Amino acid sequence: MNYSIHEVAEKFGLSAHTLRYYDKEGLLPFISRNKSGNRTFTELDLNWLAMICCLKNTGMPIKDIKQYSAWCKQGIETIDERKELLQEHRKQVVKQIEELQKNLELIDSKIAxxxxxxxxxxLDEQLERARSTV
Amino acid sequence: MNYSIHEVAEKFGLSAHTLRYYDKEGLLPFISRNKSGNRTFTELDLNWLAMICCLKNTGMPIKDIKQYSAWCKQGIETIDERKELLQEHRKQVVKQIEELQKNLELIDSKIAxxxxxxxxxxLDEQLERARSTV
DNA sequence: ACTTGACTTAGAGTTAACTCGAAGTACTAC
DNA sequence: GTAGTACTTCGAGTTAACTCTAAGTCAAGT
Known part of the structure; x- marks a missing residue:
């Protein structure tokens, strides 16, 4: 069972434009074409795209995802590089979560x-007073 | 004790350019000037900026932060609007954290x-095989 | 055969958030 | 008083990540 670009776009909440952009940027190096030249996505491609979206949604820049894709395409001799990239990225994601949690506390205290x-x-008065005394 | 724009930039890990940009965009409606026309930041201003950075770092767009700032400047009659904005934003932040945690699991499984x-x-071979059979 | 609709490409345009440069002003040290 | 430094404004330039347009191809339906 294969999927058209629009079906995949629908599934992932992206636009077909965006998927073509990702392809052009080298993020989808495995996608095949049918006899008409149209992209066809297999189940395996959907898994791949899920990983790409995961990296993108956790803030990895397109150019790094492109590097990762290139390494995957290259084969098993690049597994160390890929592992290191993901481990480094993992740290960034953990940091993001921690910062969000800290910021959430501040938002909560403000709502309180x-x-x-x-x-x-x-508090409003305090601001006002601060203004008028400078 | 007041701070210059560069001292504040240093403190917050921003550039003076960025702080002026925030001011121009209406995110710092309380900042005073000295007799030379230079911005001077009080401790209270630093608290304010911390809140602004919190909103920015949790993904609130500048234009929404600008709206929030305008409401704060307006006074206590806008407390309901501010509360609603922060509560809505809070939901977004919680969602972000959840999504990051889900994505972290996928990254971890890939690293594994x-x-x-x-x-x-x-896995590499499987990709390879998929390629050659399409 | 011809229309319709989904795809294709290359490349231009958009948006948010900076980032920088130029030209000018004001205090500070010699 | 003048050189240097730190600020000022205005507006142009940059970057990442889309987003769209135009012109074209291809296969299916009538």
Whole structure:
């Protein structure tokens, strides 16, 4: 069972434009074409694309994903490079999660002040006072 | 104790260019100037900037942060709007964290295959075979 | 045969968020 | 008073990641 570019776009919440862009940028080096020259995606290609989207959604730049794709295409002699790239990226993702959690706390504390109208009013006044005394 | 734009930039890991850009975009509506016309940041301004950076680093677009800033400047009559904006944004942040954690699992499983050379070799071969049979 | 619709390419245009450069002003040290 | 440094504004330039347009191909349906 193969999929057209629009079916895949639908499945992944991307546009066909974006998929062609990824292909052009070298992120989809495995995608085959049918006799008309149209891209056809296999189940295996969907797995591949899922990995690409995972990297993209965790903030890896297109050019790094391209490097990763190139290494995969090259074969088993690049497994060390791929492993190192993913391990480095993993650290970045863990850091992102930690920072988001820290920022979430700040957002929550701000919402808490808004839940307490008296407190919020005081904070606003404090800002106001700070302004007028500079 | 007041701070110059470069001191603040240093503190926050931003450039003075970026801070001026934020000011121009309306993200720093409270910043005062000294008699020379230079921006001076108070401790209170640093708290404000920390909140702005928090929103920015959790993916809120500049234009939304600008709206939030405008509401803060307007005063206590906009507390409901601010609260709603932050609550909505909070949901987005929680979603981001969840997605990152899900993606982290996929990255970890991929790294795991690379830790196991035999498995990695098989996966590479599988891709290869898929290619040659289309 | 001809229309329709889905695909193709190359390349131009868009958007957000900076990032920089030029020209000017103001305080500071000699 | 003038050289140097740190700031100012305005507006142009950059970058990443799309997003779209135009012109064309191909296969199916009537």
């Amino acid at each position: 002040t808004y839940e307490n109208p008296e407190l919020a009013r005081q | 295959t690379y830790e196991n050379p035999e498995l990695a070799r098989q």
